[in-house]
Amino acid sequence: MSTLMRVERTLVIGHIFSMAFGLAGLLLVLPNPDFIASLPPIGKTAFAWSMAGGGVMYMLLGMAAVTVYAYRTLGVWHWLGFMLPALAISLSSELLGTSTGFPFGHYRYLTGLGYKIAGLVPFTIPLSWFYLGFSAYLIARAGLNTKISQNWLKIVASIVLGAIFLTAWDFVLDPAMSQTTMPFWVWDQPGAFFGMPYQNFAGWFGTGAVFMTVATLIWKVKPFNFPQHNLGLPLAIYVSNFAFAMIMSLAAGIYIPVLLGLMVGLIPVLVLYRLADTPTEADIPENLAKVSFNNG
Template sequence: MAFGLAGLLVVLPNPELVAQLPDIGKTAFSWSLAGGGVIYMLLGCAAVAVYAYRTLGVWHWLGFMIPAIGLSLGSELLGTSTGFPFGHYRYLTGLGYKIAGLVPFTIPLSWFYLGFSAYIIARLGLNSFKTPSWVKEIGAIVIGSVLLTSWDFVLDPAMSQTAMPFWVWDQPGAFFGMPYQNFAGWFGTGVVYMTVAVLLWKVKPLRLPKIDLSLPLVMYLSNFGFATIMSMAEGIYPPVLLGVITGVIPVVILYLKASNTEEFSSFSDNQNNEYPSVKMPVASVGGNK
């Protein structure tokens, strides 16, 4: 992330800096432009995939990742070819090979790792409230989708209006160049794949000890911070404030609620299932990744 920010915000707008670089520096810069975004998203996906496997097991890891990647890809392909549900837009270069010539393969990966991070924090944060399990499940889907959309409040203006944009809007809108429909599409896509994941999780009910949520929190905040720096560098401030109110503050509150509860985390309405207390290895994650 830091390498990408330096290239986009410092080196790219100042071509004289590139000219002054030694040959190895010019080569590194060209590599970063060609594949920096791809590596960044591959590493994010890998980190969350390993975390989900270690804390929830194979079924619950794949039960979230496969719907997240598959359904978000379908939504993106539909959006880039028809304009529904996000509006009319198209991807440029810089994010890797395009599936069907429309959507970079890395985009569905980011839907997974940010969506999972948002959902798991929301779900375990709500677990401390004395409400029925189905209320927590629906609440986590809604809040997780809001957190996901809040990231896009900041990400979309930054990535479409930077000196080197990664996508462009053919349907300009009132929200810093993009239509409000885009956010309805983000929220709806999040709700759909999180709902499918929750239904798949019910096939193998699971109760876990309190989970270390450091990695999901760092993943959410670092990605939000990356987009924030990009937006502010372009002089775009209101989306950042909106994202902080609807994304950063709620995710930190939910993280603290989850960290302060000693209850078992239940992913099932059935408290007497065949997996009464499955203990999986818990990922112990530090402050960086």
């Protein structure tokens, strides 16, 4: 195993552990003030750190894990060709949304997610757009590579599905994170979907589709061998973040968004990952392919 692969593994394990630690604080410790008061000094310190920096830490680790993976598997051009548009476009959408209400609706961020850019958007938010969007798009495109031969159709379908998978994660995350005991953002424009306006999902889909399209155009400048089977890290990132959101929603008694997220997000992602991970005739050495397919 290469050094970069070891770093990836360490970062993604840290990312998942940080989310689990944050869940324990939000769901088990925070609702029980008597338990907090009974903690020893080191326990109170750990809880205070979890509430103040846990959200920042898990997003930083997720960003770092996907960054190392993208650099190792795609190279500098294609890593930056996705990351920079994702960061810039998602931040622009968030700044526009928190100041004007477009494209997501009127909302504002509270504390707990780090320093706010322009006093509006925590710097960690664009990071999550990048690492979730990258993971969703990569799995969608790798899975469709095995089923669609026309290149233009494959690219368009990958962008659409990648943006849908990204939005499906928000189906599950947003209701809980805005209605938990310690909310991280609030809606000044309450909507019909568990306190959120439907406009929010159009904004999510549109923002994701835009930066995925820009990244795809940048990638076309320098053609490369698309990673078809080495998708364990993107899958781990998507599944672990979906699980975090699902546990938060279920703990808050919010079920319908979880079902929607499963149907249009997690289950299709798992199917496409399986398709991408299934060897095709093109993946089998020529001599072995002749033997295998002739005997079949």
